[in-house]
Amino acid sequence: MTCKLGVPCLNTCQRACKSRRIYMSHGKMAQRCVARLRHPTCQTRVSVRLFTCQQWIALLYNWQLLNAVPWSPLVNDVDNTLTTQLFSQKNGITSALLGLTILWHPDTERIGEQFLGPAEEGAIEVCRYTPLFFRPGQDGIALGHRAIARAPLTVRRNADDSVDLVAPDSRMALEVNGALLAGTRHFTRDDIGAGVVLGLGGQVLLCLHWMTSFPRPNLFPGLLGVSSGAIATRELIRQVAGTDLAVLLLGETGTGKDVAARAIHQASKRSANPLVAVNMATLSESLAAADLFGAVKGAYTGAQAPRQGLFAEADGGTLFLDELGDTPASVQPMLLRVLETGCYRPLGASADARTTARLIAATDQDLDARGFNQPLLRRMEAFVIRVPTLRERREDIGLLLAHMLKGCDLSAAEIAAFPPALVSEMCNYDWPGNIRQLANVARRMVMALQAGERPVLSQYVHAPAAPRSAGAGYAMSAEQPRSASLKNPADAAPRRKLAEISNDDLLGALEEHGWQISGAAQQLGLSRPSLYKLIEAHPAIRPAALIPREELDAALRAHGGDLALCASRLKNPSEALRRHLRVLGLDASPAQV
Template identity: 55%
Template sequence: MPNSDFTLTSPLSAAATAERPLLALTIAWHPELQRVGEQFIAEREVALSRYLPLFRAPETEPAGLGYAGISRAPLRLVQDADGVMLWPPDSRMVVEVQGQEVTVPQRLTTAQIEAGVIIGLGRTVLLCLHWMRCLPQANQVPGLLGVGSAAIRLRALIRQAAGTGATVLLLGETGTGKEVAARAIHALSGRADQAMISVNMAALNESLAAADLFGASRGAYTGAQMAREGLFAEAEAGTLFLDEIGNAPPLVQPMLLRVLETGEYRPLGAQRDRRSGARLIAATDQDLYGSGFNQALLRRLEGFVIHLPPLRMRREDIGVLVLQALRAAGTAGGLAPVLPVALVGQLLCYHWPGNVRQLQHVLGRALLALRMGETPGWAELVDAVPAAPASVTPAAGNSSPAKSRTRTRLEDVSQHDVLQAMRENAWCVQYAAQALGVSRPSMYKLLEAHPAIRRVEQIAADELRHAWESSAGDVDICAARLQTPAEALRRHLRVVNGI
């Protein structure tokens, strides 16, 4: 059914062009899992019961909640200038707001609804009350899940960016899905049949970064026994994704600027310039607008800027993300366990400082515990997965680190400390670096020098495949078994044929 069918109801047709958000209810969890993500766009007053209102997705027929545990007596939601009043039904059905049982009317402020309010009905159905700033739409960008207006807006921007040849700068907190967005832009662009090359700028060796990016002729530096192509040449007419651009070594930032200004670069030791046909997409979770990052380069990167919203600002999408993880777990390792509704409620109410990546890690551990017949404790699940930092880290450059951030000298970090930090932080380089008090580039140097930590490219294909299969599709478990950074493993698995 087309998206335009949503305009047939009077609330939508009246509010679609108004300068105010629409009040929406999204099914965040339901015993019939296919209903997760269905929505109802409300008028100022809603009577919520077993049969009404009618929820729907863009391509499904509308239906009431329908579950026998939902009361026929309605729960009322009444919108006013200060927010929404919630009136519990005159029934025995348990009503919960943000995980707390309520029996008397509740005032929900505009700010609370902005963050998303989770309403539980009969300990079986979970709804998210939130604002919608556009009409619901079918997802036309595979891989970027979400039913709320923030997700819809993000997909629209990605489609727009894909239709241009402009350089794209993706800004967002760690774990918001910047690489997923970059891959979507490439897949929807006219370069989809060409290669997309990804490079983590924080992982580049500072002394060899220019050669890695632009190539080098024979004898250009000590150890250069033969000429080598750089990543720009490898990307050719495709897309070059510069992840963690804020950590680009200061030496190569002017070189990147020249490529963006002229389309030309010169490999180290070469006598002639080369032209690059690659499209650049850059991403960072850092503040590039300080004094540390090359501001002329930043201006060139701002051809098309996309801000990725944190998960805490799109709570209505969490149920859809959880359902996708369940389906993926079932595909990888047989039937996925059934998640307890209480656990799903906690997932929905949590603030997720580590965003989608942290949610995936927590779900992976929860599913593993359930497969083993254990009941996962919420505190254990969250404590086992470190969150992203609340503050923004300084961009790479000549400026000194912020005074409030204490750094550890590399010579004070032992190999035991490095291995322990990686093990305790789910083999995530960023979190391990934070635990040790070192920068990410410094952490990569420590990893390169560690005899027990392996580069994923050096692991034999048979060993990699066996570890992947025995980990039931969980990248973190696989990384721990192989003793290799999880992010690099995740990227490697995407390009390994058959995995």
């Protein structure tokens, strides 16, 4: 049966799948899902009943292998079918799928396309013509680039979840984690967990990684990522957005906690009401209560008028408490009371006020270990989202980089001309400052390239990019332990004394982290309050309130509202700058914060 364009129609395909693998190889009804499929040309819709996650894979896999018909699986958001975790059960051991993601391709639209490899032992042959890489809802396409050999690189998954790479019989340069490969290399399950970067012919970069979530269209445009970590984070955001639960976002600096908080608010029924964000590290111990809960006239020296607190400002909307771990101790019990009862007492008032603001908090600290108010912490843990680090989602680096280059106003052709060797270095780096650091480094590299320079990554990052382990059997020069920056960045810099840090060290760290306090503090081995002390004493850094309005206007205009660039130009911490701009009613782009 064919449609009017001569493409075999759905019923034929359904029968083909049925008779080949899907129903026959899985007799047991473990979990029943319905795949809704639509033929791209004749638009016929049909539901295919699938019993296990493995069948989903088999279904897509068959299409890729047979290339019979370019069907588009439709995401069934109602019953959540496609969010099912992708695991195979082998002898009682849970094991994820092997995935390949395009990190970089001269056709930049292809970056982020994926191939779902075998769930059990099996081989993938990677060459110019196979396999087909997909984006959810679109047809699969081969890598196709002329720099890639016709002879295949074989990726063999073994029974113990280790992987062997067998270089192709060709002259194509094949790089693995930044080092040339010839012959066969062995990778452990953990090596694959850290993401193995494959460079093909100096033009195309792939990431070999585990996949535990089914690829699906992204409903949150500000939260890019095709990794399972990114998909799982978006899914949690989607689940919690419709509730009024308090949410605690955990994750290292620069991972996207702020973006996630905004996404939750935007997707909630409160989105028409304000989202008020406050960085708890910037509240002073003496005025924190007045900032949060408001004060009546005369409540404290200098309170010449009644003051509305942030809880009142966020009524009906969302109050985002960033850097929750730095909340002054005196206000922690007050926050607990609001969470439990919805009531609070403005400073100096004789009666309680009520708030309907929903609380979202974020921290990069281990609050259990910091003597944080435990009942408050338990309340905030009503719904926890751990935002993954960039090194745990290496397969997203190319996609994020391309997005950032677009944000630097580069055309598609200019992005395609970004040196692949530089992208390879970036994909192999562990990014202790996560997505924010990647964005800052990408911007600075673009400026260098535009000035005719030839940038290398080590010029832009504090910790040099040590070669990553390229698997067992590598030449001595390449057989190094994984980069030191792979360690938890919180452990990376030993605690230092203020006197040990020069003015230049301070400026360098702030610059590298886009003038964000947490990243710079982490790099310098200081607490945030200590970093603030250094900033106050630095001769080249003015308090944000002393920057003339014309200078602010000019910076915003010159950088199209990009707060990180304005902060760098004005030499001012971006948080302080954002607060000051808000007071003046000037606007910076939140996405760039």
